[in-house]
Amino acid sequence: MFYREAGDFKTSYVDDNQTFPIKFDRYRYYAVLLIAFAIIPFVLNDYWVNAVFLPFLIYSIAAIGLNVLVGYCGQVSLGTGGFMAVGAYACYKLMTSFPDVNILFHVIISGGITALVGLLFGLPSLRIKGFYLAVATLAAQFFLVWLFNRVPWFYNYSASGQISAPERTLLGIAITGPNAPAWAMYLFCLVFVAASAIIARNLTRGAFGRKWMAIRDMDIAAEIIGVDPLKAKLSAFAVLSFFVGISGALFFSVYLGAVEVGEVFGIQKSFLVLFMVIIGGLGSIFGSFAGAAFLVLLPVFLKNVLVAGLGWPTDMAAHLEFMIVGALIITFLIAEPHGLAQLWRVTKEKLRLWPFPH
């Protein structure tokens, strides 16, 4: 009834190209931004930030990156965990080598370094496709984790083999380290999330997005209209690893503070982010958020309901979580390959006509 585009005419191609062509959507988007930036920082506490908001925001960045590669360009990567580790270790080395440089730049440069590594591991994608490419990226995952475990230079020869983030400030407020206030960490990550989402959206709606989607839908036809498959695939790998590197850097420096690479950035992480993208929706920026929110909130929700509410043992709740996530992934792959984002789209279509069926 209230949600429709009647009377919302576009008079220029710029208007027609907007991210949210329907007015209602546009206002809702502004409202979400307002709440996220101006209201949530004042009401949240340590528990919410550490259990929900930080992981959600950081995983969102990784999911956006992986969605560019898997959802838009149609290539597979199981190396997300490894690339996150590259971002984390790059950030650590930068933080300890250049303590005077602002943490903001450290995180961005970490993304850039990861992008270069991603380019290297993206090279096989020109020759191999599908499962074989997945296995090749799996090699990246294991190699990178092995590398960071075995070469002491990466963890500054520390006895434990761990890396831990020293305290760094932005505008006089601690962002990393144990004294960082919850709202500052939240806002710091939120800025990166917002920027990532906007950049990903801009890339995917323009020429690069079309190149990627052309490669995804039919690579032979893409080549015949003038898309260089090498450049298109490698640029997708670079964008993927840039975002994943940033998320890895934030995961280490802001969220965890101390990291043991095999534990944190193992193969489970690659799968977790891939599941986020699949459940959330391939080829949708919103889907990346939805998937990240879903997989971050599900364990929190189950823990609160089953353990705190029904008094179940923790391990049973944890096992149940595995079962639910597994079942959901199968369900989504069969019933709705485009994930939560598609459900949302269908709901919007329905809403446009509601309450009349036609």
Added chain:
Amino acid sequence: MNQMSTEGYVTPDGRKIGGVMMEMRNITLRFGGVKAITDISFDIREGEIRAIIGPNGAGKSSMLNVISGFYVPQEGEVWFRGAQRPPMKPYQVAQQGIARTFQNIALFEGMSVLDNVMTGRLTHMKTGMLAQAIWKGKAEREEVENREVVEKIIDFLEIQAIRKTPVARLPYGLKKRVELARALAAEPSLLLLDEPMAGMNVEEKEDMSRFILDVNDEFGTTIALIEHDMGVVMDLSDRVVVMDYGKKIGDGTPSEVRNNQAVIDAYLGVAHD
């Protein structure tokens, strides 16, 4: 076989055809021991509609694939605009201004009609990744400029109403038209059409023929097409190459080809007595 002067010629309906744009010299293409094309030479002239016809398996599509860079012939030379073309990847051929459509539609099913046609402009869009990420400014300007070109083609092919429809939902005839739109969006100098009318009914064929003539007329695009419908070929094309079993058996204007004994034999068969 008629030899025309290098200056070009004038068609019976008064269109001026220019000099040689693309020339195939003694092309031979083999797949292992199978010869798909044997020693074929012909040229395509500026502004003409050139048809390649022949029975099934004659090597017509292989010939088109040689032109568009999918196959590299074992022998022979491809000359384009007065220079011999080195072996090229298909995307490099596209960047030279040669666009094509496919016999089996090769559209991007996951994208809307508009996005599909916009992909045709990719060779014209040069904005770097950084400018794209910022969007406002250079990238947006480029997008709008190219959108204007695309909208003209959408207008021209009368597919305005399905602009935002996902391609997967379109019927066959419209998909063929969208594929033509995508090829045209590149503003090619040479357009290759692989059976543009396959599987269409009479009205759709008439529409498509009209579009092909209009494209040639309005944009001055040189067109090389493969087609099975003899009526269409004879009406549309200025000159026809006839192939059979990978060999050229005829070349000339439709009326010359029609009276060529080898062509009649290939199409109607020869009495074995």
